Amino acid sequence: MDLDDLYRLLRVSHVQAQGIVDTIRDPLLVLSGDLTVISANPAFYRTFATDRDSTIGRLLYELGNGQWNIPELRLLLENVIPKSASVADYEVQTEFPDVGLRTMLVSAQRLIHPDNGRRVLLFSIVDATARRQMEVAKDFLINELDHRIKNLMSVTQALTRQTSVEGRSAEDYRDALLGRFDALARSLEVAAHKKTSRLPDLALAAMEPHLETAPAVVIAEGPVVQLSSSQATSLGLILHELATNAAKYGALSTSSGTVTLDWEVVSDEGSPAKVHLRWQERGGPQVAAPSKTGFGTRLIKFTTEFELGGSAELSYEPHGFVAELGFPSQTS
Amino acid sequence: MPNEPAEPRQKRGLLVLIVEDEFLIALDLQSMLEDVGYAVLGPVGTVDAALRIVEEARPDVVSLDLNLRGQSAIPVAEKLRALEIPFVVTSANRTFDFPGGEILTGATVIGKPVHPRMLIEALSHAYLA
Incomplete structure (x- = not known):
């Protein structure tokens, strides 16, 4: 009418x-x-x-x-x-x-x-109050989404640029890059859900592509550790880099090698609980520290310090590479 | 001493503080700058850490992300202005029509994703200006 x-x-x-x-x-x-x-x-x-x-x-x-x-x-x-x-x-x-x-x-x-x-x-x-409020909320969400898309593009660009091209074929480069994308996607997926954003779930998700080809990876039955979404994302990428290195140079490059991943939560009185995570390779070829630091190693160290607020120690011990990560557990 | 030749302009790289909260981007920016011979402070990803490091070590120039884990980096920009340390803004946003955004007037903005050459040029221009 x-x-x-x-x-x-x-x-x-x-x-x-x-x-x-x-x-x-x-x-x-x-x-x-x-x-x-x-x-x-x-x-x-x-x-x-x-x-x-x-x-x-x-x-x-x-x-x-x-x-x-x-x-x-x-x-x-x-x-x-x-x-x-x-x-x-x-x-x-x-x-x-x-x-x-x-x-x-x-x-x-x-x-x-x-x-x-x-x-x-x-x-x-x-x-029109509710409509106006919805419009404002919608604009805010679109802005936020736009921001995230650009951020993700920047991250993509960073991975593409930082994945080394030196002395490798185009195919090799592509596989390495896709491996990192996959690790990022898996970590983001895990991080998006509170139920999975924790150890050991994250470790299983991050290691899944590697477990297929390397049944020699043992993920210990450590305590459940709740992870914030940024902790989960970064830890997922770190585990991917560790697994990639192991498959290229370490224990997972041979049929006899094994990797053990375990962790514990240590709480000293008066200070916040700390997660100690250990990646230990055994039975692989004799290892030595690389002559120059690759992106993978930089990513592991940088991310542990910058994003997890902890420290990473990488030891090239003769009988197997060991990575030890210590970082504060999130309390909430 | 009148006969001593004027000291040649030092051809060292700049000391750049990187303020960026996304770790992969921070790592990438660091590599970009180190590749061209700049020294990098940080990277730092929070307002508090940025304010602290600016106080402790005076960088020549700063690459500043505006959104640090949901916090506005405007206090950092204000501090840099007060200390007369030049900075370049890296941001996914192109407009600064938010409270305190006036402090950014005149600063070069590099959109994200960051193009390495553009960032390096902007940093050296900001330093020389």
């Missing part, structure tokens, strides 16, 4: 028109030429927490605490309406008594009574 229909009905029957006005869900006022309220619908009383006595027969500008007494709105109603017949969606943001701060969209339509030629004004109000 549009206003024309309503207008026709108003001509036909006052009672019927009143019924229609009453069923309209948005607040509606019928105002006389001097902007006195002639009638109001139940939605108006409901929305503005007011009643008949404080509404009917009063000037629009005097309703409530004078919240409609806005110079710009007065100008519209007093000058524009007589010329243009209607105003649509004029936004009023103000404090309403007993209702609070609201954003209202006001529309007004001039009608001329068919019998006596009297002018009345239909004044309808839509509470």
Whole structure:
């Protein structure tokens, strides 16, 4: 139903028109030429927490605490309406008594009574507060998502740039890069769920691609350690680098080698609990410290310090490489 | 001493503080800068750590990420302005219409993902300006 229909009905029957006005869900006022309220619908009383006595027969500008007494709105109603017949969606943001701060969209339509030629004004109000809030929330989310996408692109770029190209085939480079992507994706997946964001779940997820080819990896039955999402992401990547190195140079490069991953939680009195995690290789080829530090090693050390707030010690012991990570456990 | 030749301008690399909360990006930025002979302070990923390190060691120039684990890096920018240490902003956001954003007026902004050459040029320009 549009206003024309309503207008026709108003001509036909006052009672019927009143019924229609009453069923309209948005607040509606019928105002006389001097902007006195002639009638109001139940939605108006409901929305503005007011009643008949404080509404009917009063000037629009005097309703409530004078919240409609806005110079710009007065100008519209007093000058524009007589010329243009209607105003649509004029936004009023103000404090309403007993209702609070609201954003209202006001529309007004001039009608001329068919019998006596009297002018009345239909004044309808839509509470757009929730809609506005949703729009703000939506913009915020889009912004946040945009930020995350760009961040993830930066991370992708970092991995691509830092994965070494020196002395390897394109295929080899691609596999190494895809391995890191996969580790990142797995870690993010684990980190996204509180139930899995912990040891040993993270270790199992991170090691899964390596377990297929290397049944020689033993993940000890250590205590459950809850991880924050950033701890889980970084630890997942660290484990991937350890496994990749082991497969290339260490115990997992031979059929006889084994890797044991275990951890414990140590709490000294007065200081927060610390996680000690140990990666130990055995039975592989004799190892020696590499002549230069690769990205994998840098990532392990840097990430443990920067992201986990701890320290990593990598020992190239003759009978097998050992990595020991110590970092504060998250308390929450 | 009048006869002593003017000391040649030192051709050392700049000392750059990296403020970045995403560890992989921080590591990447560090490599980028070290590859061209710059010395790197940090990286640090929190407002507190950044403020502390700026106080302890005066970097020549700073690469500053604006969002540090949900915290605004504006206090760091304010401190750098106060100490007259030039900085370059690295940010996924292009506009600074948030409280305190005025302090960034005039700073070069490098969008993310960061292009290495652009960052290096911006840092050396900021230092020389």
